[in-house]
Amino acid sequence: MSIELLIVLLIVGAFVGLLAGLLGIGGGLVVVPALMFILPYAGISEKIVIQLALATSLATIIVTSASSALSHFKLGNVDFYAVKWLMPGVIGGGFLGATIADWIPNQYLPKIFGVIVLLLAIKMYLSINTQSKGALPSAIITTLWGGGIGIISSLAGIGGGSLSVPFLNRHGVEMRKAVGSSSICGFVIALSGMVGFIVHGFAVKGLPQYSIGYVYLPALFAIASTSIFTTRIGAKLAVRLSTSTLKKVFSIFLMFVSASMLLH
Incomplete structure (x- = not known):
């Protein structure tokens, strides 16, 4: 890997x-x-x-x-239930x-990724002015939701914040705690995936x-080396920004990523 590509990966890691700190996502998007784009x-x-992109993305999400x-735990932004x-x-x-992603033919995976992200973007945008439903569902239903979030997130190489943040916020978890709780779940999804x-x-x-398997270590270390420092900045910004602002930033960002993948 050239010095130029390494510098690009360091910048990607910082972003x-x-x-991750601002929106509770692991950065897979x-x-x-x-x-x-870079690995070829x-x-x-x-x-x-x-496959390398998905696996390496999950590895960076662990960090x-x-x-x-x-950072969110220290700020009290976690719903432990x-x-x-x-x-x-x-x-x-x-x-x-991860198992399903290994079964799917290569040419279809980018499109599946794009469709998943587009649906997430639409869901988040429509939820900007949606009122909370109240308490979380029963323990079993919440666990089943966790299973669905884990499958889709691993399949798309993401940490699950795109799904878990709106789910938690819609069921009565305050936005900042939804973001913090999503970070913890994202770590576990990434490790398992x-x-x-x-x-x-x-x-x-x-x-x-x-x-190591599909995980490409040079890219992993480059992205992780800068991202670990900038998460603290994002977590502090999450405390200061309003709920509606966070949701707008989240949905617009997802739409941009989706369009780039579907047109790939």
């Missing part, structure tokens, strides 16, 4: 960390498209670029979500999503040097 310039075959979750019952679902769903991609990647031939 990813800011988003930036990392996956960025790596799909590093001499990596386009036949495996999407960004952990840093973001710690929600985290407790989402956790079993996101663990199983994260691994299953990454393990799945590593397991499935071991049998694949032609992977680049310095890979």
Whole structure:
């Protein structure tokens, strides 16, 4: 990997960390498209670029979500009841999503990613002025929601904040706590999904040097090295910004990412 590509990845990492702290997402919505564009310039075959992008994205989310979750925990922005019952679902769903991604033909994965993000963008935009439904559903229903969030998130190489933040906020969890709780769930989804991609990647031939399964270590270390610092800035901004502003930023950003992937 050239110095130029390394610098680009460092910049991507800084932006990813800011988003992780601000919006409770692990940054996969930036990392996956960025790596799909960058990795071919590093001499990596386009036949495996999407799997490497998804797996490496999940690996970076482990770092960004952990840093973001710690920042939000210190600020008191975590709903422990929600985290407790989402956790079993996101663990199983994260691994299953990686398995499904390994089954799907390469040419369809970017489009699936784009469609998922578009639906998330529409959902978030429509929820800007939506009133809360009140308390979270029962423990079993919340766990099942966690499973669905884990599957979709791992399949798209994201941390799940795009799904868990609106779910929690709609069910009575204040926006800042929804963001903080999402960071914790994102860490678990990313860990489970990454393990799945590593397991499935071991049998694949032609992977680049310095890979563990589908996880490409040079990109992982470059993105993680800057994102871990900027999550703190994002978490502090999340405390200062209003709920409606956070939702608007979130939905507009998702629409931009979706359009770029669907037109890829």
